Structure formats: C-alpha cells, structure tokens
Amino acid sequence: xxxxxxxxxxxxxxxxxxxxxxxxxxxxxxxxxxxxxxxxxxxxxxxxxxxxxxxxxxxxxxxxxxxxxxxxxxxxxxxxxxxxxxxxxxxxxxxxxxxxxxxxxxxxxxxxxxxxxxxxxxxxxxxxxxx
Amino acid sequence: xxxxxxxxxxxxxxxxxxxxxxxxxxxxxxxxxxxxxxxxxxxxxxxxxxxxxxxxxxxxxxxxxxxxxxxxxxxxxxxxxxxxxxxxxxxxxxxxxxxxxxxxxxxxxxxxxxxxxxxxxxxxxxxxxxx
Numbered sequence: 472x473x474x475x476x477x478x479x480x481x482x483x484x485x486x487x488x489x490x491x492x493x494x495x496x497x498x499x500x501x502x503x504x505x506x507x508x509x510x511x512x513x514x515x516x517x518x519x520x521x522x523x524x525x526x527x528x529x530x531x532x533x534x535x536x537x538x539x540x541x542x543x544x545x546x547x548x549x550x551x552x553x554x555x556x557x558x559x560x561x562x563x564x565x566x567x568x569x570x571x572x573x574x575x576x577x578x579x580x581x582x583x584x585x586x587x588x589x590x591x592x593x594x595x596x597x598x599x600x601x602x
Numbered sequence: 603x604x605x606x607x608x609x610x611x612x613x614x615x616x617x618x619x620x621x622x623x624x625x626x627x628x629x630x631x632x633x634x635x636x637x638x639x640x641x642x643x644x645x646x647x648x649x650x651x652x653x654x655x656x657x658x659x660x661x662x663x664x665x666x667x668x669x670x671x672x673x674x675x676x677x678x679x680x681x682x683x684x685x686x687x688x689x690x691x692x693x694x695x696x697x698x699x700x701x702x703x704x705x706x707x708x709x710x711x712x713x714x715x716x717x718x719x720x721x722x723x724x725x726x727x728x729x730x731x732x733x
Contacts, residue, residue, distance in 0.1 A: 506669050508658040515654060516647050523646060527639040537679055538637050541672035545688055545696035548668055557676055565676035567700035 475601040477590040482521055483601055486586060491562025491576030496529060498522050500550035507542060521594060522552045528593040529556045532581055606732040608721040613652055614732055617717060622693025622707030627660060629653045631681035652725060653683045659724040660687045663712055
C-alpha cells in the first residue's frame with residue numbers, strides 16, 4: 472500500500488501512477504464495506520465530500536479535459552473510489568482508462584508534495600494520518 | 603433518448619441494455635454541468651442520493667456480485683452516472699465493462715415495469731416526469 476497523502480478517521484487518499492495517463496488518486500474507506508448503499512447516509516455523504524474534494528484539488532492542479540470518478544472493486548470488494556484526471560492526449564481518451572489504449576499517451580505526473588499540500592488546503596488538515 | 607424510468611426536478615433515471623451484461627441504469631443531471639465538484643454541496647448530495655438509491659434498487663432486484671458506479675463523460679461532458687450490476691458470468695467480470703470482453707457473457711435483463719415500480723418504491727414518487 473502506498474503511503475497515504477491525506478487521511479481522516481474514516482478514509483484515506485493515495486496517489487497511483489497510471490501508465491499513459493499520469494497521477495490519479497484513490498480514496499479508500501477504512502471500514503470493510505462492499506457497496507456504497509450499505510453505508511449510512513451521513514457516512515456516505517462524508518465519504519463523497521472527500522471524493523469530490525479530491526476531484527476539485529486535481530482539477531485545480533492538473534487542468535484536465537474531464538474528471539472521471541468510479542467505484543468498481545470487482546477484484547477488491549472494499550469501497551474505494553478512483554479519481555482520474557483525463558487529458559485529450561492520454562493513452563485512452565475519450566474512452567475509460569480500462570479500455571484498450573488508443574495511443575502511447577502523454578503522462579502528466581503530479582508532484583507528491585504539491586498534491587499533499589493541495590489536499591490539506593482543499594480538504595482541511597488531516598485528522599488521523601496513516602502511520 | 604430512452605424514456606425515463608424515474609425523474610425529479612433535478613435528474614432522471616434511464617435504463618440501458620449492455621451487451622454481455624444486461625440492464626444497467628444511468629442517472630442524468632438535468633442542468634448542463636461538466637463536473638461533480640462544480641455543483642453546490644446540497645445539489646451534489648441530492649444527486650448522489652438518487653445514484654445510491656438506484657444502486658440499492660438494482661442490488662435488490664438483480665443480486666449482483668458487485669455494483670459499479672462511475673461518472674466518466676469524456677464523450678458527453680454532461681453529468682451522468684452509470685450504475686451497473688456486475689455478475690461473475692457477465693462478459694467483462696472482474697474487469698470494468700469498458701475493458702475488452704473476457705467471454706460471451708450471460709445477460710441479465712431486468713423488466714422495465716418491475717424496475718420502474720422498484721425505483722418509485724426506493725426513491726419515492728417521481729416529482730417531475732419526463733414526457
């Protein structure tokens with residue numbers, strides 16, 4: 472597991488480098504829950520506040536053509552959201568990043584310290600860091 | 603545009619038949635907005651209430667192995683969510699439905715009248731039907 476960039480008592484945010492795209496984020500729920508509709512509405516809204524807060528941070532830093540947000544988890548049935556900045560010259564645009572690549576793709580990496588600082592500005596101070 | 607199965611003044615729900623999977627739903631925001639983080643938080647929560655309400659309805663009707671929920675919109679940059687029941691014998695499992703098919707896939711169609719009735723039970727009476 473990559474070191475978290477931001478965390479509170481319910482969820483944490485990591486970054487992942489996707490070939491042909493660049494840096495994306497994942498927001499992972501700490502509790503072992505499979506489906507969003509199993510969460511109580513307050514917990515669900517708090518989780519989505521973080522997901523859409525990460526979206527806003529990535530929009531500000533990466534200036535993507537579009538944001539993609541997805542909860543799949545077919546392999547790992549534990550709630551997590553992919554928050555993905557998309558670019559017209561990434562390997563998959565305009566398809567989903569799970570489709571076959573259309574081109575080599577220009578990767579847009581984001582600096583981890585800058586991303587971490589922007590998350591703390593956008594989401595507030597993390598309240599329960601992972602280790 | 604398919605006829606809506608359920609609608610309120612902000613969004614509407616349609617069903618779509620996906621080859622190798624079966625019936626999925628889309629929840630479409632009426633206003634022309636590109637990103638979730640452009641919505642004000644109350645509107646956003648109201649939208650997600652419908653999305654996760656549809657998820658709960660589909661879980662009840664379809665008994666999927668996992669639900670997938672995604673907002674992509676690279677081709678149509680107008681907010682809409684895919685709410686997708688996934689089955690171990692669908693064409694793509696455990697990959698995303700945008701990946702190459704792994705097998706022919708057993709399709710699980712849902713009856714439109716049953717889906718429509720279940721949405722009204724799960725989400726409440728629709729308040730502003732589409733014509």
